[in-house]
Amino acid sequence: MTENTSPERVQPPEKSAASAAYSPLYQQIKALLLQSLDRGEWKPGESIPSELDLAARYQVSQGTVRKAIDELAAENLLIRRQGKGTFVSTHHEANVRYRFLRLTPDDGHQPATSSMIIECLRVKAPSDIAALLALRTADIVVNIRRVLSFDGRPTILDDIWLPGAVFKGLTAETLAKNKGPMYAWFESKFGVSMVRADETVRAVAAGEEASERLEVELGSPLLQVERISYTYGDRPMELRRGLYITDRFHYRNQLS
Amino acid sequence: MTENTSPERVQPPEKSAASAAYSPLYQQIKALLLQSLDRGEWKPGESIPSELDLAARYQVSQGTVRKAIDELAAENLLIRRQGKGTFVSTHHEANVRYRFLRLTPDDGHQPATSSMIIECLRVKAPSDIAALLALRTADIVVNIRRVLSFDGRPTILDDIWLPGAVFKGLTAETLAKNKGPMYAWFESKFGVSMVRADETVRAVAAGEEASERLEVELGSPLLQVERISYTYGDRPMELRRGLYITDRFHYRNQLS
DNA sequence: CAGTGGTCTAGACCACGTG
């Protein structure tokens, strides 16, 4: 009974010259791990099987599994912990909360955060939003608008768009009940893990609504940040347009 | 004659429990490679010795050298090219020119770039500049001010500060002669490789000079980008304050 | 003490670039 009927049997890489679609073994393993993550076989915060177990499961050496995991860890999808295991990334943990928020206080001290929901509506997707979220204009999207305050000062005005089909049961009420980071809530309530994001940053002048909500002069400079967040498989799952006040905070970035 | 008198002999990692300052072998190799890079033993754009040569030189296995190089490649200090060798990163190559410039045209098309030097002075370091560059206020710094234009439109007003002791012979004349990216010029003319950078981004209102130089209304929103660039060993080598017009361009960023 | 990831080695073979 050593016959292997697992659907996850990997192909040994085609080593003959004729192979056009050659893919290294560890990339195939990486793809299989990604599938399992996407499918929810291992949930955010949980540990995945040990390297030796995975090696046995996929019939490859530990070194090959290791290389696959190395890449996923480099992309922040997995987190290695020596002596404990390898864990699925989550937005719940203290050290990586607000992982996608690059706005940082000018002095080091961490501010108290509070959120005020302006509205939360389900509407047909405007065409620009639909395009960015890879939806059709007939599809329903959830539109959340809110103000984030730091130390009691309104600082961020957010306009958030989510695919309605995925975020079922998201209403102003359920939203209001949730404390803590929105991305952590998305994980536990809707099973959506935000894995990476692209941001587009500009300086703009405060319009009427922004100046009221953020309590700044009409026309004051604001940082406009448009973010598209992706879940596994590069599927866009959120469009977020934010206006930031940057007099006591700054947007930080590391180049290399 | 097998005695090894090389100054680069590495310590086998202390494997006994008592070792407080344990450092993996490959980290020691990485540090040695960094020293050689800093010292200029291999110049930007050149290839470093092959993995097998380095393994022989440091008396370790190829795998250990490989892991050290892997990390340096992940930090963009080295570039691997299969079949050819491993090369020292440079700002000269077309694909990584303007590697630190995150301002991107809204439409895809690459704009024609031109630079206009406003002035280039050697002065005593103001205290804030000195602090950020890890200098004393008595030290001399070079201060360059310039406007970058894209497709003929002034778009960036830069205020650049460099340690005078390192950038000897940098004058408005020599600067004006240089075409192409400033960081590439720093490499070939002054032997300074910029290896990574930290940026702080804000939205600000155009002041008098900015509005004149960039031909925008007084008070229009501009993106203010303060960048500290580092050479090997995390030594700060440049402070750059830029004001960007972001109506046809945006600052892009990837989060993960 | 057992189990996990982390380091290190040695060797085989492959893919790529250049003669």
Next chain:
DNA sequence: ACGTGGTCTAGACCACTGC
């Protein structure tokens, strides 16, 4: 044909964690 980095394996031992 050769030398380069890239992949894959197997095995030994170490460091860390928790029972």
